[in-house]
Amino acid sequence: MQILPRQTQPPTTPIRRRHHPKENGGKGNYRKFRACLRWEFGFTCPFCLVHEADLARVFSEGTAQTAIEHIVPQSADEGLRNTYTNCVYICRFCNTARSNLPVIGQQATLLNPTSTAWGTNFELDNEQLKPLNEDAAYTEQSYDINDPRKKLLKRERMRVYDDHFPLIDKADDILELIDLARQQTDIEAKKLLLDAAESQRLATLHAIADLKTYSIKPCDAPTKCSCDKVELELPEDIASQALSL
Ligand SMILES: [Zn+2]
Ligand SMILES: [Zn+2]
Structure with missing residues (x-):
């Protein structure tokens, strides 16, 4: 879009x-x-x-x-x-x-x-x-x-973009984290990596949803x-x- x-x-x-x-x-x-x-x-x-x-x-x-x-x-x-x-x-x-x-x-x-x-x-x-x-x-x-109110609205758009675009640019990291998890034999390490992947996936979805409002x-x-x-x-x-x- x-x-x-x-x-x-x-x-x-x-x-x-x-x-x-x-x-x-x-x-x-x-x-x-x-x-x-x-x-x-x-x-x-x-x-x-x-x-x-x-x-x-x-x-x-x-x-x-x-x-x-x-x-x-x-x-x-x-x-x-x-x-x-x-x-x-x-x-x-x-x-x-x-x-x-x-x-x-x-x-x-x-x-x-x-x-x-x-x-x-x-x-x-x-x-x-x-x-x-x-x-x-x-x-x-x-x-x-x-x-100042108009400037505040413009700054808000810039803030949302600056917060969210870096996350979207790093979306490939999610797959890398899952790959790394697969290679782990230690269950705890595997779980930590999968949790990190899931957190990043949710944050990325949230960023996309927020950007779509623009x-x-x-x-x-x-x-x-x-x-x-x-x-x-x-x-x-x-x-x-x-x-x-
Ligand atoms: Zn106006
Ligand atoms: Zn018309």
């Missing part, structure tokens, strides 16, 4: 719109874009790069940890409320941080992840996304992109969206960062 990378790198291309759901309807019609947006943005907040699995390891949908962000706020232009290209997927932390701050600030403009590549505006430095220009700095402040496609990824015809695929940049488990 495909899991997230140890750290999500800022995409090197803008996120390309592939979904085109119908836009007519009532006041809250934009909520019907949700399945489209989850796939469109690879289940990842395009501002801070936190993934649904970072927010909740089993599933996050239905727990109000992600939202639909209006680039031009509803309070600034009601007419854009149900315009799909004005909507982006976002984590609740980024959504709450920005609130209704205007797209055009006093000295800079908010960056839109569908029109500019995050990788040309931000540099990843450990769990910190460092802005590389004034617009990126305005965006970083508005969405509080380096909120699936790049959540277990509750929608199987259909509001578009007539579209492939439900991850954005190319996010998909290219996946690790095989």
Whole structure:
């Protein structure tokens, strides 16, 4: 299966719109874009790069940890409320941080992840996304992109990977321990080696189960969206960062 990378790198291309759901309807019609947006943005907040699995390891949908962000706020232009290209997927932390701050600030403009590549505006430095220009700095402040809670979630993913991958890499040791046990004539020594093999087998299974919760496609990824015809695929940049488990 495909899991997230140890750290999500800022995409090197803008996120390309592939979904085109119908836009007519009532006041809250934009909520019907949700399945489209989850796939469109690879289940990842395009501002801070936190993934649904970072927010909740089993599933996050239905727990109000992600939202639909209006680039031009509803309070600034009601007419854009149900315009799909004005909507982006976002984590609740980024959504709450920005609130209704205007797209055009006093000295800079908010960056839109569908029109500019995050990788040309931000540099990843450990769990910190460092802005590389004034617009990126305005965006970083508005969405509080380096909120300590987001950094904690990123550190947690790195910790899990750093704890578990070495165990998986040493899985061959289990067979070697069993082989060694077979060669022993002393019963006690044989038992010790087999116990060690069993402990390592259980630890490895536990590591795999834990890493699987970082699936790049959540277990509750929608199987259909509001578009007539579209492939439900991850954005190319996010998909290219996946690790095989
Ligand atoms: Zn769609
Ligand atoms: Zn975010």
